[in-house]
Ligand code: SF4
């Protein structure tokens with residue numbers, strides 16, 4: 001359980017994807033955060049990496065397979081029974097495993113892979129707003145979760161790390177439907193926090209968060225439009241809010257922009273304030289990254305309240321996704337992921353899909369999924385006003 005008073009987060013330098021070196025960090029970090037690894041004995045442990053899509057590990061989009069392997073071995077060495085739980089948004093798991101190099105690790109470690117189409121309904125009557133979730137049954141049934149996020153930028157949540165990674169336990173395409181239910185970034189954060197609340201309080205799960213920030217993703221993450229960034233850091237903690245706070249601080253991100261941290265702290269789901277977190281491990285000075293590039297798409301994040309969610313106001317004030325004619329191959333992965341039905345086939349003679357910006361809810365799922373990094377963000381006509389306000 002997360003401490004009500006002080007959360008311990010451990011952060012260590014790690015410059016290589018080397019199984020033994022990563023395991024050494026995991027052991028040191030577990031000790032620092034008071035997690036007894038032997039408590040995993042005979043437990044069914046759901047291991048949840050971030051396998052957003054079919055991307056080679058060097059691109060910084062997925063949790064590195066060696067990082068995953070280190071976690072699997074750690075669980076096994078301590079008597080736990082690991083099961084891989086992940087449900088990519090569009091591609092099949094087989095395709096994702098092949099491209100990310102997970103297939104080899106799964107074979108080598110002989111690890112069970114969850115069938116995430118097998119779902120269980122979790123109803124958390126104490127949730128702030130979203131009480132009902134359909135989640136991967138193996139995540140629900142597991143005795144504990146080892147959460148292995150990739151640290152990345154994100155157009156809606158600003159960063160994606162420990163809290164956001166649990167969203168991947170919602171089955172495949174159902175994830176994009178959730179975007180329709182949230183008309184603001186704060187509402188989307190509410191969904192993520194209600195889900196986190198369901199795990200830690202309703203299901204009473206222990207979640208060991210081990211974040212892969214050895215190679216992170218900066219710029220227009222969390223998909224191929226972002227750029228890999230060497231941070232050479234592993235961050236660990238039992239409080240996902242505190243872990244995300246520490247990661248934000250390490251890259252000089254204003255945590256007030258990270259709604260999951262700010263709102264998670266005020267809801268009492270974890271600690272999101274400096275004075276409530278004990279940062280252990282290597283000195284923070286050694287771990288800080290001073291030139292990390294945040295996403296552009298969150299400039300207006302705090303201003304995304306009604307009436308900015310109406311189609312007209314959105315078109316004036318919120319960045320819209322625009323495919324490039326040079327890069328687009330008309331694969332239509334964007335069309336299949338779009339939860340709002342805002343994308344249709346290219347008109348005759350056109351080289352890009354047709355976007356209906358009146359329907360577009362600016363969830364940026366299309367950008368996340370585009371295999372060609374062909375989608376860029378264009379400012380709304382009056383968005384310059386925010387630049388003036390924020391400088
Ligand atoms: S914008 Fe990207 S995802 Fe959409 S059709 Fe073009 S290449 Fe495919």
Ligand code: SF4
Nearest residue numbers: 338360361363364366
């Ligand atoms: S067009 Fe792209 S950003 Fe707009 S709703 Fe569809 S997937 Fe989301």
